[in-house]
Amino acid sequence: MRRVDTARLGQTLETFAQIGATGRGGCDRQALTDADRTARDLLSRYGKEAGCTVEVDEIGNVFLRRAGTTDGAPVLVGSHLDTQATGGRFDGVYGVLAGLEVVRTLNDLGIITSRPIEVVDWTNEEGCRFAPAMLGSGVVSGQYPLAFALAQSDASGRTVADELDRIGYRGTRRAAVRKVHAAFEAHIEQGPILERANATVGVVTGIQGAQWFDVHLTGQSCHAGPTPMELRRDPWRAATGVIEAAYAIANRYSPWARCTIGTVACKPGARNTVPAELTFSVDLRHPDAAVLEAMVAALYAVVTAECEAHHLEGRVIPVWSMPPTAFDPQLVQLIERSAATLGYASLRLVSGAGHDSLHVAQYAPTAMIFVPCAGGLSHNELESARLDDLAAGANVLLHAVLESAGTRR
Numbered sequence: 001m002r003r004v005d006t007a008r009l010g011q012t013l014e015t016f017a018q019i020g021a022t023g024r025g026g027c028d029r030q031a032l033t034d035a036d037r038t039a040r041d042l043l044s045r046y047g048k049e050a051g052c053t054v055e056v057d058e059i060g061n062v063f064l065r066r067a068g069t070t071d072g073a074p075v076l077v078g079s080h081l082d083t084q085a086t087g088g089r090f091d092g093v094y095g096v097l098a099g100l101e102v103v104r105t106l107n108d109l110g111i112i113t114s115r116p117i118e119v120v121d122w123t124n125e126e127g128c129r130f131a132p133a134m135l136g137s138g139v140v141s142g143q144y145p146l147a148f149a150l151a152q153s154d155a156s157g158r159t160v161a162d163e164l165d166r167i168g169y170r171g172t173r174r175a176a177v178r179k180v181h182a183a184f185e186a187h188i189e190q191g192p193i194l195e196r197a198n199a200t201v202g203v204v205t206g207i208q209g210a211q212w213f214d215v216h217l218t219g220q221s222c223h224a225g226p227t228p229m230e231l232r233r234d235p236w237r238a239a240t241g242v243i244e245a246a247y248a249i250a251n252r253y254s255p256w257a258r259c260t261i262g263t264v265a266c267k268p269g270a271r272n273t274v275p276a277e278l279t280f281s282v283d284l285r286h287p288d289a290a291v292l293e294a295m296v297a298a299l300y301a302v303v304t305a306e307c308e309a310h311h312l313e314g315r316v317i318p319v320w321s322m323p324p325t326a327f328d329p330q331l332v333q334l335i336e337r338s339a340a341t342l343g344y345a346s347l348r349l350v351s352g353a354g355h356d357s358l359h360v361a362q363y364a365p366t367a368m369i370f371v372p373c374a375g376g377l378s379h380n381e382l383e384s385a386r387l388d389d390l391a392a393g394a395n396v397l398l399h400a401v402l403e404s405a406g407t408r409r
Contacts, residue, residue, distance in 0.1 A: 026381025056171025080125035088383020114406030180364035192376030202370025209324030235278035331367035
C-alpha cells in the first residue's frame with residue numbers, strides 16, 4: 001500500500017525546525033521576517049527539485065505546482081510556515097511539508113496524476129506580527145482587500161507591503177480566487193481530544209465559530225476604607241456575576257461550547273481604590289451558528305441584568321468574529337475512508353482553532369486532517385508530536401490527494 005517516506009518527512013521537519021529555532025526547542029519564525037524568508041527559500045528550492053513550478057502571489061502566498069496530465073482545477077494542499085514568537089516546530093509547517101512529501105512520494109512511485117497538485121504556504125496565518133490572522137488566505141478568498149492587507153503594520157510600524165518587498169516575496173500572481181477541485185490541510189490537533197481517545201487521525205468536520213467581545217463596566221471610584229459596601233458602585237460586583245454566568249453559558253452548550261476570559265483591565269488601578277472602570281474580554285465559540293448566537297444573546301442579557309442590579313453602566317463591544325465553517329461532506333468521508341484503509345483509528349471532531357482552510361472553504365471543497373500532539377500543547381516551544389503520527393497523517397493525505405487528483409502511471 002502506498003505510503004510516504006517517514007524518515008524523509010521527519011528529516012525535512014527537523015531541517016525547518018532549525019530555521020528560527022529557540023533555546024527551548026521551539027521556533028520563532030514570524031511572518032515576513034528573515035527566518036520566514038529562509039523557510040520560503042528552502043521550500044521553493046525543494047519544490048523545484050521535486051519538479052514543481054513555483055509561483056508567488058501579490059500577498060506573498062507561495063504555490064508549488066506539480067503538473068497533471070490535464071490543466072484542470074488543481075488539488076490544493078498545504079498550510080503555513082510562519083509561527084508564533086514562542087511557537088512550536090509543527091504548527092502549520094507540518095501541513096506544508098506533508099504536502100511536499102506527497103509530491104515527493106508520487107515522484108518516487110512514478111505516479112502522474114490527472115489533475116495538477118499545488119502545495120501552498122499561506123502568508124501570515126498566525127497573526128502575531130501582523131493582524132488579522134490568516135491574512136494571505138483571507139485576501140485570496142476575498143475576505144480582505146489586497147490594499148488593506150498590504151497596509152497592515154507590525155509594532156515597529158513596518159507594513160506587510162514593505163516587508164514583502166524587503167524579503168523578495170511580493171509576487172505577481174493575482175491574489176484572488178481560482179477554481180480548486182479539492183483542498184486539504186494536515187495539521188496537529190492543538191488540543192487533547194485525539195490523544196485522550198487514543199486515535200491517530202482526526203477527521204475534521206469543520207471549524208468552530210468564534211466571537212470576541214470586550215465587556216466595559218463603569219461605576220464610581222472611591223476610597224477602599226471609608227466607603228461602606230452597600231454604597232459602592234463597584235464594577236467588580238457585576239464583573240464577577242458576568243464572568244460566572246459566561247462560564248455557565250459554555251457549560252450549558254457542552255461539549256463543544258467554549259468560553260475564555262483572557263484579559264482584564266481596571267482604572268485607576270490602585271490597590272486601595274474601587275475602580276471607576278473595568279474592562280474584560282470574552283471569547284465565545286461553538287461550531288453551530290444558531291447555538292453561538294444564543295450564547296452571545298445570553299451574554300448581552302446577563303451584562304444588562306448585572307449592571308441594573310449593581311447600579312452600573314455596561315457595554316458589550318464586539319471586537320472580532322469568525323463564522324462557523326462546515327467542511328465538504330464528501331471530502332470528510334474520503335479522509336475517514338482513507339484512514340480506515342490504512343488501518344488507522346480515526347475520530348470525527350471539530351477544530352477549535354481557526355485555520356487557513358476556513359477561508360479556502362468559502363470557495364472550494366475543503367477538509368482537514370488532524371494528528372495528535374503531546375498533551376494538546378501548541379503555540380508553545382514545548383509543542384511535540386510523534387513521527388509515526390505525523391507520517392500517518394501524511395499517508396492519509398497521500399491517499400485523499402490520489403483519489404481526488406486521479407492517477408495515471
